[in-house]
Each structure stands twice: as C-alpha cells, then as structure tokens.
C-alpha cells in the first residue's frame with residue numbers, strides 16, 4: 001500500500017491530523033510519500049531540500065519518500081509509482097490524477113472550521129501504539145515559528161484560510 005500526501009493546503013492546513021494519520025499508516029506498514037509542487041519558485045534540484053525544511057516546520061518527519069513534481073504531473077507520478085491513495089486539496093490536480101492515474105483513490109481535503117485539536121495524550125498512553133510519544137515530541141519540537149508551541153497554534157493555518 002502506498003499513500004501520497006500533498007503538502008500545501010493538506011499537511012499545512014491540518015498538520016496535526018495529517019501527521020497522526022501518516023504515523024498510524026506507517027505503523028501499519030504503508031509506504032508514505034509526500035507528493036508536492038511546493039517550492040516551485042526554486043530550481044527543481046533545490047526543491048526537495050526546501051520542502052524537507054518546510055515539512056519539519058509542520059512536524060511532518062516521517063515520510064518514506066519525498067517527490068517534488070509540478071502539480072499537473074502528479075497523476076503521471078501516481079501512475080508510474082503505483083500510488084494507491086492520494087490526499088490533496090486541489091480539485092484541478094485531483095481531476096488530472098483521475099484522468100492520468102485512474103487506479104489511484106483520490107481523497108480531497110476540504111477547508112473546514114478549526115476544531116479542538118486531537119488529544120494526543122490518549123495516543124501517547126495507548127497500550128497498542130508504542131511510537132506516538134516520540135512522534136509527539138517531534139511534532140512539537142520543529143515549530144520554532146510559534147512562541148507558544150501549543151497545538152492550537154499548530155492548527156492556526158486553518159483559521160487563516
């Protein structure tokens with residue numbers, strides 16, 4: 001199973017939930033890819049390093065693979081790399097993915113009102129999941145842009161859309 005996460009508008013809009021989802025999928029043996037057109041303002045060879053930095057800012061430290069492509073090329077990439085599921089917020093890109101990689105299940109991220117952040121404490125103490133504490137620490141640590149590194153602030157991009 002291979003699942004691709006978009007970055008802008010997907011991970012950036014719902015960092016906590018996307019991180020948790022990716023983490024759980026990885027624990028279940030899923031190959032997690034970040035498939036993004038982010039950092040398109042940079043030369044192609046500089047994008048992965050820049051996107052990796054941006055991912056860290058959102059605490060998304062766990063992908064197995066990072067693929068920087070033009071947005072319109074996401075479908076071709078999904079087909080060539082046999083992506084089973086893609087999570088993306090861009091309806092136009094998803095339509096192209098439908099056309100270019102019809103075997104890929106497309107899950108669209110909708111803009112939504114912010115909600116109370118997930119109770120990570122419950123996961124940290126879950127007897128069935130052993131890694132979330134480390135994830136929890138990683139999730140908090142790479143967010144120096146916020147003086148108060150609370151989960152509410154991590155979710156702040158949702159307020160601004």
Ligand SMILES: [Mg+2]
Pocket residue numbers: 006007008009010088089090
């Ligand atoms: Mg996007």
